Amino acid sequence: MSHFLTVKDGAQIFYKDWGKGQPVLFAHGWPLSADAWDPQMLFMGQQGYRVVAHDRRSHGRSSQTWDGNNMDTYADDLAAVIEHLDLKDVILVGHSTGGGEISHYVGRHGTRRVAKMLLVGAVPPLMLKTANNPHGTPLSVFDGIRAGTAGDRSQFFKDLTTPFFGANRAGNKVTQGMRDSFWLQGMAGGVKGQYDCVHEFSEVDYTPDLKKIDVPTLVIHGDDDQIVPIDASARLSSKIIKGAQLKIYPGAPHGLTVTHAEQFNQDLLAFAKA
Numbered sequence: 001m002s003h004f005l006t007v008k009d010g011a012q013i014f015y016k017d018w019g020k021g022q023p024v025l026f027a028h029g030w031p032l033s034a035d036a037w038d039p040q041m042l043f044m045g046q047q048g049y050r051v052v053a054h055d056r057r058s059h060g061r062s063s064q065t066w067d068g069n070n071m072d073t074y075a076d077d078l079a080a081v082i083e084h085l086d087l088k089d090v091i092l093v094g095h096s097t098g099g100g101e102i103s104h105y106v107g108r109h110g111t112r113r114v115a116k117m118l119l120v121g122a123v124p125p126l127m128l129k130t131a132n133n134p135h136g137t138p139l140s141v142f143d144g145i146r147a148g149t150a151g152d153r154s155q156f157f158k159d160l161t162t163p164f165f166g167a168n169r170a171g172n173k174v175t176q177g178m179r180d181s182f183w184l185q186g187m188a189g190g191v192k193g194q195y196d197c198v199h200e201f202s203e204v205d206y207t208p209d210l211k212k213i214d215v216p217t218l219v220i221h222g223d224d225d226q227i228v229p230i231d232a233s234a235r236l237s238s239k240i241i242k243g244a245q246l247k248i249y250p251g252a253p254h255g256l257t258v259t260h261a262e263q264f265n266q267d268l269l270a271f272a273k274a
Contacts, residue, residue: 058190
């Protein structure tokens with residue numbers, strides 16, 4: 001079933017809730033929607049899990065809000081979905097910005113309802129290059145993303161699919177369908193919210209949130225991720241999160257949940273069963 005939940009500021013959050021069993025909740029990356037998780041939701045649903053995914057506000061089918069496009073509100077919207085559905089023993093899976101979202105959810109709401117967490121291509125602890133984060137990405141890059149979003153957003157999203165999926169790498173198997181799906185999901189969202197969200201995935205430090213994670217956590221990342229470089233993300237977050245396991249996909253891009261869907265699905269299933 002697909003539904004809308006009205007949260008406290010009146011925004012409507014779209015979500016899918018399919019199947020029965022232990023719940024697995026998926027949080028998507030920027031500028032996408034819950035549809036980015038189709039390969040995983042179909043697979044895990046067929047394996048006997050209840051699968052849930054929402055469109056972050058101003059993304060996909062959720063309300064395009066002028067205000068509230070920040071990680072505090074994203075985390076509270078996620079909490080509203082979890083509490084509305086009364087999810088317990090839930091496995092949280094977050095890709096890219098979604099990894100920041102589920103981490104910040106724990107930072108604000110704790111792990112009372114959470115069994116496990118999986119961060120894939122995730123932005124924590126901090127994407128921005130600083131004196132204390134030398135492997136991060138310069139602010140000028142994120143300013144460019146904002147300019148592209150505010151300008152010819154459609155063409156910018158089409159161009160972004162190249163590094164996102166690693167289509168500029170020899171031997172890649174990126175299809176036009178993968179690119180088209182990214183563009184379609186991106187263009188369904190609201191430009192104001194997507195513009196605001198750039199700050200949230202790039203300049204927010206999730207270190208305090210990661211330190212509060214006290215459930216089994218798996219960190220998966222491609223070592224050829226051109227969007228969220230592994231040295232400033234997974235290699236660090238897997239050390240900050242107590243007891244976290246790091247699994248590296250050699251040569252994999254940022255969009256590995258699509259390009260390496262079969263491998264990722266098996267790893268997700270094994271982690272869920274462990």
